[in-house]
Amino acid sequence: MEVIRNVAIAGASGALGSPILNALLKSELFNVTVLARQSSQAQFPASVKVVRVDYNSVPDLTAALTGQNAVVSVLTTSAMETQIPLIEAAMKAGVRRYLPSEFCANIGNPKAASLPVYHSKLAIHEAIKQQARDHPHFTYTLIRNGPFLDWSMAYGFFFSLDGGSTPFYDGGDRPFSTTTLATIGRAVVEVLRHSEETRNRAVFVQDLVTTQRKMLAIAQKVAPDCKWTPSDVSTADMEIMARDKYANGMVDLAASMGFFCRSVFGEGYGGEFQEVDNELLGIPLKTDADLEELIRGLLQYPSSEGRAVLNPQISDRSLKRAYRKMGAVTLELSKHEFDSIGALEENERGFFIAKRPFTFNMNESMVSANLPEEVFPFQTLCLLEDLSDHESKLMEQLLFESQRLSPRMKDSMETGLFWVCLAARYSSMFDEIYWTFIDRRYYGTFSC
Numbered sequence: 001m002e003v004i005r006n007v008a009i010a011g012a013s014g015a016l017g018s019p020i021l022n023a024l025l026k027s028e029l030f031n032v033t034v035l036a037r038q039s040s041q042a043q044f045p046a047s048v049k050v051v052r053v054d055y056n057s058v059p060d061l062t063a064a065l066t067g068q069n070a071v072v073s074v075l076t077t078s079a080m081e082t083q084i085p086l087i088e089a090a091m092k093a094g095v096r097r098y099l100p101s102e103f104c105a106n107i108g109n110p111k112a113a114s115l116p117v118y119h120s121k122l123a124i125h126e127a128i129k130q131q132a133r134d135h136p137h138f139t140y141t142l143i144r145n146g147p148f149l150d151w152s153m154a155y156g157f158f159f160s161l162d163g164g165s166t167p168f169y170d171g172g173d174r175p176f177s178t179t180t181l182a183t184i185g186r187a188v189v190e191v192l193r194h195s196e197e198t199r200n201r202a203v204f205v206q207d208l209v210t211t212q213r214k215m216l217a218i219a220q221k222v223a224p225d226c227k228w229t230p231s232d233v234s235t236a237d238m239e240i241m242a243r244d245k246y247a248n249g250m251v252d253l254a255a256s257m258g259f260f261c262r263s264v265f266g267e268g269y270g271g272e273f274q275e276v277d278n279e280l281l282g283i284p285l286k287t288d289a290d291l292e293e294l295i296r297g298l299l300q301y302p303s304s305e306g307r308a309v310l311n312p313q314i315s316d317r318s319l320k321r322a323y324r325k326m327g328a329v330t331l332e333l334s335k336h337e338f339d340s341i342g343a344l345e346e347n348e349r350g351f352f353i354a355k356r357p358f359t360f361n362m363n364e365s366m367v368s369a370n371l372p373e374e375v376f377p378f379q380t381l382c383l384l385e386d387l388s389d390h391e392s393k394l395m396e397q398l399l400f401e402s403q404r405l406s407p408r409m410k411d412s413m414e415t416g417l418f419w420v421c422l423a424a425r426y427s428s429m430f431d432e433i434y435w436t437f438i439d440r441r442y443y444g445t446f447s448c
């Protein structure tokens with residue numbers, strides 16, 4: 001196979017995409033092109049060629065991929081199916097190697113493969129294998145790395161960063177393979193360099209094999225003042241709950257976590273890789289001392305990766321300065337009267353509403369419940385009613401027309417219990433929900 005020189009990467013702005021893009025650039029071996037959504041707000045280094053694409057359009061993608069030798073997809077978990085047109089376009093454009101957005105547990109293991117959270121990745125396997133069978137110029141490599149080591153630790157996946165109660169899955173002794181984001185970036189570079197040896201197969205890479213107990217023992221050593229209380233959690237129970245939720249259409253993060261934990265810590269799910277390709281790729285294993293260094297860095301400077309928390313080493317002076325700045329922003333915002341709802345921007349004249357509203361909850365619905373971005377408003381909204389109008393229409397369309405409500409959920413909507421629970425969960429919206437959906441239902445219309 002000819003040397004791979006031109007590489008396109010999709011999803012380069014993401015949690016894993018950024019370190020992979022860095023590794024590709026740092027290697028100085030490739031001409032790198034980033035594919036980004038037209039709606040993406042992501043910023044990339046000025047030296048990188050960025051092509052905005054419509055992931056639904058095979059002709060658009062084919063044009064973007066013409067001249068590329070390889071495509072690395074690092075698209076988000078909830079948009080796996082976006083790769084179907086991307087794969088077709090890659091084949092049509094003459095791309096020789098496709099790396100799908102895999103980067104997960106060993107889903108070649110039949111038990112792991114049975115977990116619904118991985119079914120969208122398995123559907124992608126079918127699509128690339130079919131293309132590789134029909135068009136021998138098209139080849140693929142699946143990279144499996146286990147849970148992201150630094151990223152998962154920063155999110156408290158292996159043990160709680162703040163001490164206190166922390167779950168030990170299936171006893172906390174199950175060895176599992178795990179890899180940092182930077183090493184995965186390096187693995188991508190090496191797979192492209194070793195294209196012949198990595199053709200049409202899964203490549204396994206790991207930084208080390210460890211257990212939750214080992215990690216917690218290291219944490220206890222580096223932070224002796226912090227106290228942890230491990231509690232046993234059964235991944236079999238987590239799987240049962242997750243399956244129940246998925247069966248009722250509740251594809252949320254908690255349910256997906258149940259499946260992820262099962263694939264990493266469950267007995268017989270292949271969490272510890274039996275054979276790895278580190279040697280072929282020239283990637284050395286990390287040692288316990290490296291792990292200790294990582295944990296020490298995370299516990300002393302917890303905001304370093306992903307998780308925004310206050311650095312305990314911060315000086316009183318810096319803290320006061322930060323609080324003063326936050327106070328100034330809050331005061332500034334409280335002076336404004338906005339006539340529409342949307343995202344704020346600041347210019348020399350102050351704050352103004354510049355873009356469509358995009359709330360944390362909307363983002364969660366996209367990431368966790370697979371809602372397409374197009375269903376959310378594109379412009380700023382004039383009045384509060386517009387927002388609730390939009391939300392009602394969306395709910396009707398998504399929930400009722402597509403008949404995705406479970407009987408329990410339908411019942412809850414009909415009795416109004418849904419709104420009571422929603423108001424209880426979203427205290428910031430309590431008033432709005434109460435007066436719009438609850439009060440009239442239970443107490444009738446207002447009378448003087």
Ligand SMILES: NC(=O)c1ccc[n+]([C@@H]2O[C@H](COP(=O)([O-])OP(=O)(O)OC[C@H]3O[C@@H](n4cnc5c(N)ncnc54)[C@H](OP(=O)(O)O)[C@@H]3O)[C@@H](O)[C@H]2O)c1
Nearest residue numbers: 011013014015016036037040075076077079101104147148
């Ligand atoms: N092993 C583990 O522990 C672990 C953990 C997390 C993720 N993963 C896997 O790693 C891969 C990457 O995940 P990630 O967490 O890095 O992804 P991410 O940060 O959530 O998103 C990656 C990029 O996907 C693009 N994107 C987002 N929504 C999209 C949509 N609806 N349609 C098309 N593109 C969209 C965005 O790029 P632009 O804005 O530039 O278009 C985004 O920056 C996935 O396969 C995931 O399953 C593994």
